[in-house]
Amino acid sequence: MSDLYAELFESFHETYLGYKEKRMSSSESLERTMDDFELRMNRGGLEETVLLISYGEHALKQPYIFHKSKEYLVEQIRKMAFNQVEMHITPDQHRDLLKRKNDVLAEIEKKPVHFFPRTVWYYEELKDEVNRYLEVIFRSEMTADELTENVLHRFGRECRRSVGEKMAVYITLARRFVEKEATNTEPFLQIEREINLFNIEDVGDQFNNEEKQKLILDRERIRSLPKM
Known part of the structure; x- marks a missing residue:
């Protein structure tokens, strides 16, 4: 035994x-x-x-x-x-x-x-997962449309499942556009509009208070970053 x-x-x-x-x-x-x-x-x-x-x-x-x-x-x-x-x-x-x-x-x-009873991603965990995926797929010649399509296809389930997960994906993707100086593209502008319309109250209990504060700070960083 x-x-x-x-x-x-x-x-x-x-x-x-x-x-x-x-x-x-x-x-x-x-x-x-x-x-x-x-x-x-x-x-x-x-x-x-x-x-x-x-x-x-x-x-x-x-x-x-x-x-x-x-x-x-x-x-x-x-x-x-x-x-x-x-x-x-x-x-x-x-x-x-x-x-x-x-x-x-x-x-x-x-x-x-x-206090959220469903099994979803934690905020930082999902951001890390999106970043790992971006490192795998990213190519210098990849267009903004191709990058967005790849990420939203990979994380489509998460984006459909909850507002919190969708924002984690969108914020991480938007940050990558900023880093690559691709903020004058239509995919970034669409993502930015979604981020600006987001209301933290829509998350409910999916994220705890600590995660909500991190999400709010990340959103404000995206808003305040210089756009190219």
Whole structure:
């Protein structure tokens, strides 16, 4: 049974990475991973314990955590009978498991929360994803229309799904136009109009207050930058 201990942690992480490679946000990737392991979680015992700890470790790597997920994790981990799984793993694995449990419980109390129940991108996370994509596709000879078409095609799902995600994509794209001195193009002017019409209240609970402040600052930077 000791082989199962390492296999569970590894399998959970590989499944999560598989969803990330499909260009999903960290929160959606984690939710889908949990769905994939639901049957194994329901078996209880070692499988439930290890998978719950692994879920907590991955949740801690995200900038925020959904407030109900935080409550669920703390409640479930605290009521786990860790002594009952001891017979199924080696002494070293048991010590490792207890340390991981204590680390998750300690760190999750410090984790800032958000209150949006759907799995969407975090603001900075999505900006980083757009920038990574721009680095991959950008060519000096690429026109403004081609650049915009590529980005909005890649992130069309996000732009359609929520106002907050759409603004993260548009602001990041607009910044790239400014950097490349391409602000006198029609694609930039269209994006700029969308940014100017944006009302932060339309975001609702999708972004927490910290993310909203970052979005507002980024929008103001776009407005104040010299246009070429």
